[in-house]
Amino acid sequence: MHKKPFLVISALVSAVVLCANMVWMIADRAAILRDGREVVLKTQPIDPRDLLRGRYVRLNYSISRVPPITFTGEKPDYFDSGTAIFVRLEEGADGVWQAAEARVGPRPDDGAGVWIRGETYFRMASTDNPANVRYGIERFYAPEAQAPEIEKRMRDGEVTEVVVAVAADGRAQIKALRQAGNTIYTERLY
Amino acid sequence: MATLIERQIDDWEKRGVIDAEVASALRGDIGATLEAGARKGTQKAARRFSFFQVVAFFAAISIAAAILIFIAANWDYVPRIARAGGVMAVIVAGYLGGALVHARYGLRRRIIEEACYLVGGAAFIGGVALIGQMYHISGDERDAALLYAAGLGLSGFAVRSLALVAVAAGWMVYWQVDGPNADTILSLQFVVFALSIGAGIGFATLMKSAWLRRIWYVAGAIGVLPIVGHYFLEALEWLVDTYDAIPVTLRISAWLIVLLFAALALIVGRFRPTLLEGLPVFSSRRAGRQFALGLLTIAFLHGELSDDAGLIAMSSLAVLYVLIALYCYGRDRQAIRYISYVVFAGEILVVYGETVYSMLGTSGFFLALGVVLAIVAFAVYRLERRWKARGKGKKADA
Numbered sequence: 126m127h128k129k130p131f132l133v134i135s136a137l138v139s140a141v142v143l144c145a146n147m148v149w150m151i152a153d154r155a156a157i158l159r160d161g162r163e164v165v166l167k168t169q170p171i172d173p174r175d176l177l178r179g180r181y182v183r184l185n186y187s188i189s190r191v192p193p194i195t196f197t198g199e200k201p202d203y204f205d206s207g208t209a210i211f212v213r214l215e216e217g218a219d220g221v222w223q224a225a226e227a228r229v230g231p232r233p234d235d236g237a238g239v240w241i242r243g244e245t246y247f248r249m250a251s252t253d254n255p256a257n258v259r260y261g262i263e264r265f266y267a268p269e270a271q272a273p274e275i276e277k278r279m280r281d282g283e284v285t286e287v288v289v290a291v292a293a294d295g296r297a298q299i300k301a302l303r304q305a306g307n308t309i310y311t312e313r314l315y
Numbered sequence: 316m317a318t319l320i321e322r323q324i325d326d327w328e329k330r331g332v333i334d335a336e337v338a339s340a341l342r343g344d345i346g347a348t349l350e351a352g353a354r355k356g357t358q359k360a361a362r363r364f365s366f367f368q369v370v371a372f373f374a375a376i377s378i379a380a381a382i383l384i385f386i387a388a389n390w391d392y393v394p395r396i397a398r399a400g401g402v403m404a405v406i407v408a409g410y411l412g413g414a415l416v417h418a419r420y421g422l423r424r425r426i427i428e429e430a431c432y433l434v435g436g437a438a439f440i441g442g443v444a445l446i447g448q449m450y451h452i453s454g455d456e457r458d459a460a461l462l463y464a465a466g467l468g469l470s471g472f473a474v475r476s477l478a479l480v481a482v483a484a485g486w487m488v489y490w491q492v493d494g495p496n497a498d499t500i501l502s503l504q505f506v507v508f509a510l511s512i513g514a515g516i517g518f519a520t521l522m523k524s525a526w527l528r529r530i531w532y533v534a535g536a537i538g539v540l541p542i543v544g545h546y547f548l549e550a551l552e553w554l555v556d557t558y559d560a561i562p563v564t565l566r567i568s569a570w571l572i573v574l575l576f577a578a579l580a581l582i583v584g585r586f587r588p589t590l591l592e593g594l595p596v597f598s599s600r601r602a603g604r605q606f607a608l609g610l611l612t613i614a615f616l617h618g619e620l621s622d623d624a625g626l627i628a629m630s631s632l633a634v635l636y637v638l639i640a641l642y643c644y645g646r647d648r649q650a651i652r653y654i655s656y657v658v659f660a661g662e663i664l665v666v667y668g669e670t671v672y673s674m675l676g677t678s679g680f681f682l683a684l685g686v687v688l689a690i691v692a693f694a695v696y697r698l699e700r701r702w703k704a705r706g707k708g709k710k711a712d713a
Binding site for chain 1: 407410474
């Protein structure tokens with residue numbers, strides 16, 4: 126094709142749409158951070174590194190395995206990969222939040238509770254075993270300058286609490302790292 | 316550099332067949348024809364290949380990469396929102412720049428136009444990755460791949476960029492093969508994949524680009540592979556196990572010997588065709604296969620030597636091999652030339668990707684590579700001029 130009609134307009138629209146996509150992602154995440162309910166979760170970090178995005182620490186939470194007893198409502202015979210699961214969190218006496226109730230399917234409409242949205246990530250033949258759930262908060266990307274220290278602390282097991290903001294629709298976002306009740310790293314909005 | 320006809324005119328003028336006036340009129344006419352040809356985008360405009368230009372280009376890329384990585388390593392001092400803004404500025408500059416290049420030069424600067432779009436597309440991928448990092452989004456790489464495929468593919472349709480749509484094919488294949496339903500046809504995933512393949516092939520057909528269409532055929536084939544390919548994968552596994560059973564040092568030395576052989580075959584075939592005339596493997600007619608063999612070897616050696624020092628050594632070796640190939644066949648074989656460029660760019664990306672955690676070290680490597688290449692480019696430039704001068708001298712004597 127030798128002629129490209131409307132090329133400059135198309136290029137402009139393309140660039141604007143791509144940039145708008147990025148702006149939307151940032152605004153969306155910042156909104157979760159700003160407006161989401163704060164909960165504190167117990168964690169054990171696992172290994173690092175990502176080719177495109179630099180280094181990160183993989184986090185595993187106490188709520189990453191949801192025991193069958195917490196499930197209420199209808200439950201399928203097996204969990205497919207990518208089954209949406211909502212888990213209601215309740216604050217314990219030590220200030221750490223635990224899974225109190227779990228539902229398969231859309232977010233229950235009870236208003237008051239803090240429901241975090243997760244997904245199973247492999248097929249499980251039975252629902253009688255604890256369900257392995259991911260919440261989209263399983264990575265912590267350490268800022269370059271502080272990375273070595275934070276990673277070391279995390280791997281030594283000193284950092285055991287992660288403050289997470291949970292949006293009304295259940296999506297979660299890491300907000301801060303804590304160590305024995307003291308915040309050691311706080312996420313900025315932008 | 317004079318074309319054959321220009322040299323002929325020189326000769327006629329010198330021997331008095333035509334006078335100076337006619338000669339200059341003829342020369343002017345050739346120049347006008349060539350320019351008109353170039354304006355129409357035909358291949359007639361003499362495509363001149365200069366080894367010097369290529370090496371200088373490589374040096375420029377290396378130094379640019381060194382600068383970029385140096386900045387990346389010190390990014391913490393730049394506010395995050397400013398980084399995202401900078402990335403967006405690159406996206407806008409890439410897409411608009413490409414469109415403006417097209418508006419200004421039409422098809423004559425097609426590669427530069429495509430390069431602009433590619434820069435814009437790469438910035439989008441980098442920007443999304445950056446946001447993922449800013450907010451610790453652990454979401455699926457698959458979701459990101461779909462976003463990249465859609466972003467690059469649709470914007471590629473919009474600006475009618477072959478390169479962007481080709482890159483989108485790669486992300487689409489990743490999304491399909493990595494998916495949970497890769498091996499079932501009756502799934503939404505496969506429908507989406509099939510539709511995207513159809514769109515890609517349709518676009519390539521509209522653009523009358525045979526190579527892009529082939530890329531999408533291959534993408535479709537790879538995407539279907541998991542469905543038909545259980546046996547294929549099993550056979551592959553057996554091969555890999557067998558290969559792994561061979562001791563590492565033996566594997567490395569064997570591959571190094573093969574690489575040396577490939578490089579030698581290229582050199583002998585090009586510059587000493589009479590030396591080993593009885594052996595067709597050394598013939599310049601097999602240059603394509605010799606070159607491919609070397610590349611295959613490099614791929615395997617990369618698999619063996621993937622840690623820091625080994626990787627740097629291997630990448631240097633690969634760059635050296637590519638330079639040899641360019642020196643031998645860069646002028647005559649278009650395929651070898653372009654594949655060499657791609658391999659060079661790929662080596663930079665591999666080294667960058669693998670050693671991203673020691674960025675300053677990587678930056679240093681690129682800077683050193685850039686400086687060495689700049690020196691090589693200068694030396695080659697002098698050599699090329701001297702050869703040309705000598706060639707002219709010989710002609711004058713005759």
